[in-house]
Amino acid sequence: MLNWFHRLGSPKTFFEISGRWQVPLLSLAVLMLAGGAAWALLFVPPDYQQGNSVRIMYIHVPAAILAQSGYVMMAGAAAVFLIWRIKLADVAVKCVAPLGASITFLALVTGAIWGKPTWGTWWVWDARLTSTLVLFFLYIGVIALRSAMDRQAGVGRACAILALVGVVNLPVIKYSVDWWYSLHQPASFSLTEKPSMPIEMWLPLLVMVIAYYLFFFSVWMMRIRNEILVREKNTDWVKQWLAVR
Amino acid sequence: MLQVQNAGCERDGRPLFEGLSFSLAPGDLLQVVGGNGSGKSTLLRVLLGLYTDYQGDIEWSVDEAPLYLGHRLGIKQSLTVIENLRWFGVLRDAQVDEVRIDEAVYKLGLAGFEDSLCAHLSEGQRKRVALGQFLIMDNPCWVMDEPFSAIDAEGLSFLMAILQDHLDVNGGIIISTHQPISIDRPVNTLALQ
Amino acid sequence: MNLFIASVRRDLLVHFRHPSEVLNPLVFFVVVISLFPLGIGPEPGQLKAIAPGIVWVAALLATLMSMDSMFRSDFEDGSLEQIVLSEQSTFIFVLAKVVSHWLLSGLPLVLLMPLAALLLFLDEAGVWALTLSLLLVSPTLSLLGGIGAALTVGLPRGGLLVTILVMPLYVPVLVLATAMVQAAEAGSDTIGYVYWLLAILFGSMCLAPIATAAAINVATDQ
Numbered sequence: 001m002l003n004w005f006h007r008l009g010s011p012k013t014f015f016e017i018s019g020r021w022q023v024p025l026l027s028l029a030v031l032m033l034a035g036g037a038a039w040a041l042l043f044v045p046p047d048y049q050q051g052n053s054v055r056i057m058y059i060h061v062p063a064a065i066l067a068q069s070g071y072v073m074m075a076g077a078a079a080v081f082l083i084w085r086i087k088l089a090d091v092a093v094k095c096v097a098p099l100g101a102s103i104t105f106l107a108l109v110t111g112a113i114w115g116k117p118t119w120g121t122w123w124v125w126d127a128r129l130t131s132t133l134v135l136f137f138l139y140i141g142v143i144a145l146r147s148a149m150d151r152q153a154g155v156g157r158a159c160a161i162l163a164l165v166g167v168v169n170l171p172v173i174k175y176s177v178d179w180w181y182s183l184h185q186p187a188s189f190s191l192t193e194k195p196s197m198p199i200e201m202w203l204p205l206l207v208m209v210i211a212y213y214l215f216f217f218s219v220w221m222m223r224i225r226n227e228i229l230v231r232e233k234n235t236d237w238v239k240q241w242l243a244v245r
Numbered sequence: 246m247l248q249v250q251n252a253g254c255e256r257d258g259r260p261l262f263e264g265l266s267f268s269l270a271p272g273d274l275l276q277v278v279g280g281n282g283s284g285k286s287t288l289l290r291v292l293l294g295l296y297t298d299y300q301g302d303i304e305w306s307v308d309e310a311p312l313y314l315g316h317r318l319g320i321k322q323s324l325t326v327i328e329n330l331r332w333f334g335v336l337r338d339a340q341v342d343e344v345r346i347d348e349a350v351y352k353l354g355l356a357g358f359e360d361s362l363c364a365h366l367s368e369g370q371r372k373r374v375a376l377g378q379f380l381i382m383d384n385p386c387w388v389m390d391e392p393f394s395a396i397d398a399e400g401l402s403f404l405m406a407i408l409q410d411h412l413d414v415n416g417g418i419i420i421s422t423h424q425p426i427s428i429d430r431p432v433n434t435l436a437l438q
Numbered sequence: 439m440n441l442f443i444a445s446v447r448r449d450l451l452v453h454f455r456h457p458s459e460v461l462n463p464l465v466f467f468v469v470v471i472s473l474f475p476l477g478i479g480p481e482p483g484q485l486k487a488i489a490p491g492i493v494w495v496a497a498l499l500a501t502l503m504s505m506d507s508m509f510r511s512d513f514e515d516g517s518l519e520q521i522v523l524s525e526q527s528t529f530i531f532v533l534a535k536v537v538s539h540w541l542l543s544g545l546p547l548v549l550l551m552p553l554a555a556l557l558l559f560l561d562e563a564g565v566w567a568l569t570l571s572l573l574l575v576s577p578t579l580s581l582l583g584g585i586g587a588a589l590t591v592g593l594p595r596g597g598l599l600v601t602i603l604v605m606p607l608y609v610p611v612l613v614l615a616t617a618m619v620q621a622a623e624a625g626s627d628t629i630g631y632v633y634w635l636l637a638i639l640f641g642s643m644c645l646a647p648i649a650t651a652a653a654i655n656v657a658t659d660q
Binding site: 290295316318319321328331332333336338 | 440441444445448451452455456511514515516517519520521522523524525526658659660
Binding site: 082152153157158161164172177180183 | 589599602609613649652653
C-alpha cells in the first residue's frame, strides 16, 4: 500500500498515468454535464411550489456538495503531505484550493440567484448560505497564505497546517451556524429541506453531482500536471517530454 | 559526537553543497569556510536539524542538544543582560547558579552592564551576551555561526581562549568563520565552494 | 513547567517595559465601541438591542490587533529557533505564550466590559453575561489566534493576513457568546452556553497548540 503510494507519489509516474486518463475523464465529465443540464432544464417537470426556478437546484446543489467535500479532500492531501512528506500531495493542495474556492463561489452565487425568486431577495442569512460563506473564507485563507509566502521555504507545510485546522473547525462552524440560524429563524420556509423528491427530479440531480465530481477531478488533475511541469522544469524527463512536443 | 554522510542541500534548484562526509570527535574543532552564499550558515542549520530540506545522514551522539549561536542572536532587546543569560539557561533546562552568570558577565567584559537593557548595548556587546550561553552551561557541543563578526581584538583573544578551554575538556566545536583560529590544537577545515 | 513559568514572566516583563503594545488594542476597543452610538444615534433602546454584537465584534478586532505580535519579536530576534533547537517542548512554550497573551490582551478586555456595557445601555443581567462570556471565550481567541500568528510569523507584514486566516475560526464562539448574552437579557437560563463555551475552550486548548507548534517549526525551518 505504502509502496504504491510512494510510486504514485513520484511526479513523473503521476504525470505519465494521468496523461492517459485526462482526455477520457474530461470528455466524460463534459458529456455528463451537458446531458445532465439538458435533462434538468428541458425535461424535468417544474416544481408545484417554485415553478421553473427550481431548475437552478441542478447547478447549485452539486456545487454546494462539492464545495465542502473539496475542502475535505484538500485537507486529506494536506495530511498526506505532512505525514509522509510526499511533494505531490503539496502540489495537490496548491492546485485544489483555487478550484474549491471557485466552486464555493459558484454555490454562493447560484444560491443568491435561487434566493431572488423564492425569498424575494438576493441574500438571506440562511444557515447553509452562511456556512458556505464561512467555508469560502476558509478557502481564501489558504490561498492568501500561499500567495503571501510565495516561494518561502515551508510554504507547503504552512498551508497544509492551515487546511487541517480548517477541516477540524468545519463541523464546529457548521453546527454552530445551523444552531444560530434556528435561534434567529425568520418566518420563511426553508428551501433545502424539501419533502422527498420524486425520482424524475433526483435522478438528473445525481447525474449532475457525478458530472461535477468528474469535472472537478479532471481539472484538478490537469492543474497538478501543469504544476509538476513548472516545478520539475530542470529535470531530464520534463526536457525530453517538452522536446517531443 | 557527530557523523555526517553524503550530506547535500539545494536551494531554489541550485545545489549549495553535496556529498559532504565528515565527523566530529570530542576535542575536535571543525572550521567551515567558504565565500558568501556558499551555504555555511545553511550547513550549520542542517546539522542542527533546524533546516530539514537536505539529503544524506546526520547522526548526533551527544546527551544534550548543541548550543548554537546564529545570525539571529536569541537576545531580547527589552531584557537586561542578566535576564537574557538566565533565559538561555531556562531554554536548556539547565540549573545555572547566579555566581556563574556573574562570572560570565565579568569575563565577557560586560561588568557594569548587568542591568542594562540589551537594546542600549552595541552590536558587539550584544554578541558577547549571546556568547555568554557557552560560559554558563556545559553542553558538549558548540555550533557557532560567525562568532567573531562585530567583536573587537580584545574580545577575539578572549574567544580563542574559551574555544581552547572547551576543547581541553573534550568538547566539540563547529564554527563558521574566515578568521584564522589561533589555538594550539589541530583545526580541521571544511571548505564549501 | 520551569519553561512555562519563566516564559510567562519573561513576556510580562517585556510588555511592562513597553506598555503601548498592550494599551493600544484596549484603546482601540473603547474607540470602536464609542463610534457606534455616533454612527447609529444615541437612542438607548436601539443601542441596547445590538450591544452584544457590537461589543463582541470590537473585542474580536482588538484581539486580532494584538495577535500579530504574539511570536513576531521572538522570531525576529532568534528566540524561536533557540526554542526549537533546545529539547524543550514547543507545545509548552506555545501554551505559555498564549497564557501571557491572554493576560495582556484578553483579561484587560474582560475588565473593560462593564465600561462598554455602560456606554451601550446594557442592563445588569446583560453586563454579567457579557463579562462571563468574554472571560470564557477570550482564552479561546488567544489559542486560535496563535495558529494564525505562528503561520504568518515569517512574513514581513502578517497583520491583515492573520485576520483573514483566523476570523472564520472565530465564528462558532462569536455565535455562542452573543446568543448567551441575549439569552441572559431575555431572562432565560445560560448554563447551557457556559458548557458549550467551556467545551470549545478545552478542545482548542488541546488541539490549537499542536498546530501552532507545528507552524513554529515550519517558520524556523529555513
